Amino acid sequence: MSASATSSTDFTTNAPDNVSSVRWFVCFLLFLATTINYMDRSVFSLIEPQLHLPFMGWVPGLATVDQVAYHLNYGHVIEAFQIAYGIGFLFAGRVIDKLGTKRGYALAILIWGCASLSHSLVISVAGFIVARIFLGLGESGNFPAAIKAVSEWFPTEERAKAVGLFNSGSNASFFIAPIMIAAVTSKFGWHAAFLATGSMGILWCVIWIIFPYNRLRRTSTTTQRELAPALANGPTWSALLTNRGFYAFALGKALTDPVWWFYLFYLPMFLHDNYGLNLNEAKWPLIIIYSVSSVGSIGGGWLSGYLMNRGHTINFGRKTAMLICALCVVPILFVPQMGHIFHTNPWPAIALFSLATAAHQGWSANIFATPADMFPSTAISTVVGIGGAAGAAGGAIFTAIVSHYFSPHPLIIFIMAAFAYVLALLIFQLLVPRLGYSRSEDTLTA
16 A cells, blocks of 8 residues: 555555554554653753853853843744744644655654754754754654554554653653763763763664555555545645644644743753753652653543543543643642742652653543544644644643743743643634544544
């Protein structure tokens, strides 16, 4: 079967049921790709203390809070990645829907792997910005391709669980990256960190190309067969723009993705500036935070599937899990107070970060599963791509706010982070009061 086909037959095969267990190997490959994806993007924040260099605007002798030029340059580099990531999403989903999952995913990781390697050659802020732009363009293909792969390999009840499993790679990257990058940079300098992570993406690309993805792919699920006639000839803008689910997903990503970006890019800086932890000292708190996040990622995905298997609708299962996750994020607003109460003890703040990041990942596992509940496979990458673009745009705006107000007024940032998910779920409920295919009614309810 051609990977580039765009008709409804592109996502169905006559593969026998006894090969369906291969879906867990596919999930493992998606997990590895997501792990590498986050390692590549997080290197910049992990080596931040080593970027206190003249070309980054760092002035020796000034206190950290007074390094205005440095913080603005650091923020500009992050914003360049987020903007490119968002722009890439506008095209990545559509390209993957056209090329097919296998070809589209291979192209994406090849681009971002080479971009990651190029960081090792940088000697200026402009150089970092260019490298981060290409990294963002390539990395924008990861989630549209991975979510499309899940829709092609997993039934509805397992979909959020599969998303939670592969999305836990974003946490697993922090098991590996702090230890590996600390060791590499201490011996070879910060340039070597980018060489180490970029080469892993190239290796994954080779494995993915060898794997017979299209030959072993499963047939479509009941939900997908019911949704397919709506966009039988592929996604059109008129069809997407008149679907409330399209806006529900995009707005949900725009409000909550920026909070994850904040953790990813500013958590190492927060631990360094507030508790004096360097990369070697901060690696264990980071590992603990993202270990707990993995539990949230898998647990959040499991919970919605558990509720569905107990006889509840897709609507009840997804939204109940999302509500629990949204409420678990709210305590993050107390982080600034932890620094005043426990001046030298970072662990109370680390505990709150752990709960919030775990809740975010459980939320992500479920909101990423909703496009397959509302759209056929021929449109999933496009929808996920637009949602990712909205999330990246929100992330760039939030990063600009953080870069200006995080040091002098951290409470503002943490209040925004605390209530973003509750607001996102309220909007989602208003736009899509009934989600997914109701097996009890045997009708489409989205």
